[in-house]
Amino acid sequence: MSKLVTVTAGVLVVSVISAVSAQTPTNGSSATGASTPHQQSSTESHWADGAAGSGSVDPASFVTKAAQGGLTEVAVSKAAEASSQDPKVKQFAEQMVRDHSKANDELASLAKSKGLQVPTSLDAQHQAIVQKLSNKKGAEFDAAYGKQMKEDHAKTVALFQAATKTSDPDLAAFAKKTLPTLTEHKQMAGELPGAMHSAKAGSKSTDQ
Numbered sequence: 001m002s003k004l005v006t007v008t009a010g011v012l013v014v015s016v017i018s019a020v021s022a023q024t025p026t027n028g029s030s031a032t033g034a035s036t037p038h039q040q041s042s043t044e045s046h047w048a049d050g051a052a053g054s055g056s057v058d059p060a061s062f063v064t065k066a067a068q069g070g071l072t073e074v075a076v077s078k079a080a081e082a083s084s085q086d087p088k089v090k091q092f093a094e095q096m097v098r099d100h101s102k103a104n105d106e107l108a109s110l111a112k113s114k115g116l117q118v119p120t121s122l123d124a125q126h127q128a129i130v131q132k133l134s135n136k137k138g139a140e141f142d143a144a145y146g147k148q149m150k151e152d153h154a155k156t157v158a159l160f161q162a163a164t165k166t167s168d169p170d171l172a173a174f175a176k177k178t179l180p181t182l183t184e185h186k187q188m189a190g191e192l193p194g195a196m197h198s199a200k201a202g203s204k205s206t207d208q
Helices: 002-032 037-053 059-083 087-113 124-134 138-163 169-189 193-207
Strands: none
Touching: 059 087, 059 124, 059 138, 059 169, 087 138, 087 169, 124 138, 138 169, 138 193
């Protein structure tokens, strides 16, 4: 009888040890293996925030920069209508005044409906650009205007591309809708006398 009890007790001890050993690797695997649901959530959230913020611009900054840029385009293009001697430049300038005035009005209306301040006049930096161009005449003006339009539209297209990712869906939609027109302007500006001259000069400099 005592032998039977001893054997039974021994079996129970071995069973307990086996059970504990079987559980230990599982716990170790949990500690060193896959992340917990909370850890996975934190990691995914971090990368999601980074992706959402990359290459975008906040609504207020977009409105200010786009408005200043649009006002400048209209001002220098009105100067081109008055000072240029090149029919191609005059035709381009007329389209710039028409298209940018329309976009400026639409942006102003949209921004005001959201309580965002919209510049209604040029700041000192952009006023200086207009004044510098207005002081030129004839072929000199055409060359400077073409160069300015090429540079300005490259910056404007980049700004509106970033604005398609802005946090305000209505402003993002406006930017997306306006982009094709701005891209067309950029291509047209690249064919103006001053823009073509600067491109050739840059090409020669690169070759040297």
